Amino acid sequence: MNLRGIVSKSLGNLDQLRFLNISTNYLSGSLPQELFALQHLEVLDLSNSQLSGLVPEVINLPSIQVLNLANNALEGRQPILSKSRNLPEFIIRYNQFSSTVDAGICNNSPQTRVIDLSSNRFLGNLPIGLGNCQSLKYLFLDSNNLSGSLPDDLFKLSSLKLLDIHGNRFSGKLDKRMGNLSGLIYLAVSYNRFSGTIPDVLGGFANLQNFSAQGNDLEGQLLNSLSSCSTLEHLDLRNNLLNGTNNLNCTALPHLHFLDLGNNQLEASILDQLSFCRELKSLNLDGNRLGGQIPESFKNLQSLVYLSVSKSTLKNISKTLQILQQCQSLTMLLLGANFKSEEIPHDGIWGFRRPKLLSIPDSALSGAIPLWLKGCGKLEVLDLSRNHLTGIIAPWIGSFNNLFYLDLPNNSLTGEISKNLVQLIKLIVFDPLIKPNQQLETLTYELLHALPESIDLSNNRLSGQVWPEFGNFARLQILDLSWNNITGTIPTNSSLMLSLEILDLSHNDLSGMLHTTN
Missing domain, CATH: 3.80.10.10 (Ribonuclease Inhibitor)
Known part of the structure; x- marks a missing residue:
């Protein structure tokens, strides 16, 4: 459809209306109050338009089962559906709703399966009450201004499959009771103010595929319990304070494709263990304290497409390139701010054929542009800036x-x-x-x-x-x-x-x- 204009208040006259979906159009203006008084309406989907204005704080839709107002510019407090007793899906993401979150939806409709309040302007502490939604499977609270600690009853949601709270101001430690959410497939706590260590309870997440906690103040070592998440595919712990040695057992993570540990304080010992992550496709270790050299065993990473180890105090560029050229899938290679004052090698490099991006800036490298680069015929990006090349x-x-x-x-x-x-x-x-x-x-x-x-x-x-x-x-x-x-x-x-x-x-x-x- 290609509907334009406003939503007519005459829709409120359709008192037997049960299903209304006019999503993904170019509708604008505010919503008529009459729309929120249809006693038999079960599905209301107004998502993906250009609607604006205030939404009533209390909505009288006793039969509503799906309310989707996503991707508009609607304002006001979080709508309260005081008479709804069976609301499986409540979706108001990407709007301008503000004030505090109201958990009353779980008191009125404990069978709710999806709550999506993401990308609004909600603030303050998350209230107690969400734990009453015992059937809740998907909870999106990301990209708001929520703060404080997570409420106790949140850890009672044993049916939860997805919890996304990234992009808020939650603080304190990651609670050990997070382990009660053992059914999680997706857990995102990134870009908050969490501190302390990662709780050693993640081993109980038998189905966890994605864990993202980047952009916090987490410290300590990588936990061996992460290795018990045999279904893990995506692990992002970038921009924290992780340090010490690596306890990640890559042989127990056969599905791990994406690993980002950039901008931490990890040491060289992590490199040897990571070479056992044979299914890795994307690996970011930049901004750590690796030192030393890339180990010979890295040549076993035959699925690796993207590798960044920039700003990691690595040495011996010649050996590094000789090893990495054996990673036959490698497409993007970022090595900048390493190998200080070494000479860029001209011999012993023969195997780079697939790279689309090669970046080795800020390394004070000497020598001429090497002839082996001529074989990198698929290059789209070449960055050798801020060196001493002649x-x-x-x-x-x-x-x-x-x-x-x-x-x-x-x-x-x-x-x-x-x-x-x-x-x-x-x-x-x-x-x-x-x-x-x-x-x-x-x-x-x-x-x-x-x-x-x-x-x-x-x-x-x-x-x-x-x-x-x-x-x-x-x-x-x-x-x-x-x-x-x-x-x-x-x-x-x-x-x-x-x-x-x-x-x-x-x-x-x-x-x-x-x-x-x-």
Whole structure:
């Protein structure tokens, strides 16, 4: 449907109406009061429109079973359905409801299975009363301003399969009684103010697939009890204070595909154990205290697609690359801010064929752009910025048909900009972006396409001219050639760079003027 306009109050005259679904339209304005007095209405779905205004605080819909007001701009307090005795689904996410949460819905309708209050403006403590919804399976409270500790009766919800409270201001320790929620499949407590250690009760979650607790102040070691969650697929503990050794038994986690332990205080001993996580597809360890070297056993991670170990004080870039090139599925590799003042290797690297993203900035690496990169023909993003690289920009980089992000600033590169470089086809041709279907392909897609089309060669010692063919880069958004020794005139066809947002040619010896389209 493609309905527009307001919701007519004449709908209130349909006193026998049982089912009303006008979701996913372009309806606007406020909701008529008459709509909330239909005595026989069982399903009311007004989701995914542009509705606004106040919703009555008390709604008189005694027969209602599904109330879905999601994805609008509705305001007021949380609606109270005082006469409803059988409301399986109560969904008001993505609105502007405010004030405190009312748990009365569980007193009136203890058989409720879904409560979704996410992405509103609720604040204050979570009240006692939700524990009365003994059939509750899905509880979404994320992305509000809720605070304090979790109420005691929340831990009585033994039927709960999903609990999402991320993006609030809950504080204190994660309660050991969390273990009572043994039926959980999905548990998200991220981006709150929880502190202390992760309770050693997670081993009782026989069906847990996703546990996210990033962005808190959790400390201590990774618990061995996590290894008892044999169905675990996604574990995200990024941005905490975890430290010490690793007690995670990867051999007991055959389905673990996603592991993010970035920005903690973990040490090198974690690396050996993680090499047993043979089904890992995405691994983030950046911002830890790893030190040492990537172990030889990492070559066993044949399913690994994404690896980030940036800012981890690693050493021996040559050995690291020799090991990681044997990870045949590796597509995205981030190694920045490691290997301080080492030389980028030119020999012994032969196996990188699949990478779409290679990032090794901020490492003070010396040497020339290595020839083995020529074999990385699928590269879309190459970042070797802020090193001490010398020599020329290899002309064969221009043959990378998929390259759209080239970041080489703050090095000591010399020579002319190769005319081959202005043949990067991805920056010339507008092609439709094909969205992938698989989950990890979606992750790769989102990471790559969050970056702008960019060429940054600034702060080097490049000479020669700005080739007129730069004007063919119709997709280029950023071009920075500043702080070099480039001479000649500014190409007259620069106005053809229709997507250009940032152009910096300063601190060169260029003449002429920029040309713009009329």
